[in-house]
Amino acid sequence: MAEQSEDQVGVYLDFDNIVISRYNQLHGTNQFAKDKARHHTNGSAKADPAVSARIQLAMIDVGAVLDYASSFGAIVISRAYADWSAAVNARYQRQLTDRAVDLIQLFPTVASLKNGADIRLAIDVMEDSFRSSDLSHIVIVAGDSDYIPLAQRCKRLGRYVIGIGVSGATSTVLAAACHEFADYDSLPGVVSAAQLTAPVIESTDAPAAASAVTDVVPPAAGEPEGAEASAPANPAVSPAARKAATALLVRAMDLLANNDQEWQHASALKLQMRRMDPSFQERTLGFRQFSDFLKSRHTVVELDKKNPTGPVLLRLRA
Template identity: 35%
Template sequence: MNNDDITANRGVAIYWDFENLHAGVVDAKYGEGAYAKQENRYKPQEPLVDVQALVELAASFGPVAINRAYGNWQYFGRYRDSLLQSAVELIQLFPPGASAKNGADIKLCLDATEDIGRFWHIGTVVIIGGDSDFMPVSQKIKAAGRMLVGIGNRRSTNKHWAKSCHEFRYYDTLVESAPTEPQRQLAAKELASAPVDPAAEMLRRAIRLLGESRGEAWVHKANVWPMVKRLDPTFDLKEHGYGSFGEMLKAMDALVEVKKGDADHLLRLR
């Protein structure tokens, strides 16, 4: 059974060990051990994690059914807008002792195990975090016939955990190819003030993400429109002057190359 068989027409569950990811990004920016220092850890945190890039990656595997992030949210309020925009459910965990560990990895593993037992429609599980503590749950997820995708910081991710996934993506590499938040804001301003076609930009994002998730430039036409709707559920063809998705593709000939496949047309960005 390959990954396409596992995920066909099934949903995605995302589980974030949010502080683990954020700590790795802080250390990468300010030096090893920067986050662990008390004067840095127990204060409002700078929003460094690209939440949208991670949700978009997860959406390339299917419709997101569960999107849950675990952490002590009293210090992460500056992530409010990006978390809300990406429809992330926040699970508050207060550290029970002096060690300040909030037990996110334990709660995350328990929830993921319970969810794959309850929800047959979950085909892909995405775990964001680099701890070796996730190795036992990886065995449960794979034994249940679900695809497991891990995401973590390159320097702080346990190599055995990474190897235990069907696929593992390093956050560092992922955000190198994704637009930064300032770039997104600039693009939004350009769309508002210049004759840039927002439909073309949405199509470009959908094809790029599908291609990256499968490691090839050509993607099936049938997968592109569902990907567009996962990226933006409010996207309406009629609002952009198109009667159908096929009509939009014809108008985007300068952007998208089309060829016949065995069972479906294939698309790639020019």
């Protein structure tokens, strides 16, 4: 059960904004519109494999966004605004439903395909702020300057405002209007645009295009090489579950590193891991205590417990 004093976070994603911005960041200005990526379907006979590859390369890691938001407190509201009938957005169904994100359907009402997400999102943020006095943090995932008045009003209402946007597609004034603003590329677990340097695929050979994307897109879990820890006491635990737990540990440590402390408290780490994945329990992995789980991950974390009665401290290995 969450403590009453725990900060509560509301996350609001202008999903069309972030998807289009990421696509254009990787593939060029206005390339999303030029490629007609919104309604591009892989299964279509007329589907361009090059466009399919570019869409796959520009996929947003929703988990990285929500994990970063959870570092500020418990996420009590998470909503994503978009036209979910568009093929490019429908690709995210599994990511979003797995993280219990509320999908707000916004059909385009004008020829420009603008769906009015900024108005609906702003109304919901204001309504939630007035209804929920315990809502302490507002996370706005967008880069549009239309959200500047919203950020300013939330600050006036005493909420701590965090913005997340794509580099090159974010208003500098919006960033200034927030208490904090994070570049999507800088979030733990996200492969930056600078690292995704694969050339644009022009081949009409679909298998070759798919292979090229696989070569440059890392696994979503972000499992570091060589991080496979010693097997837990419970032999029924699958290798996939062990790898997922290690990846969760590493990402949580990356988020805690924002406090500029070299050594982190194990209790804070466990809290962050539970925020990111409420189903995490060391006992299901075969460990009696959280410290035993940490010791089993000695390839990725280093423990420090000089005093037997003192707190367990840890840091990521270089």
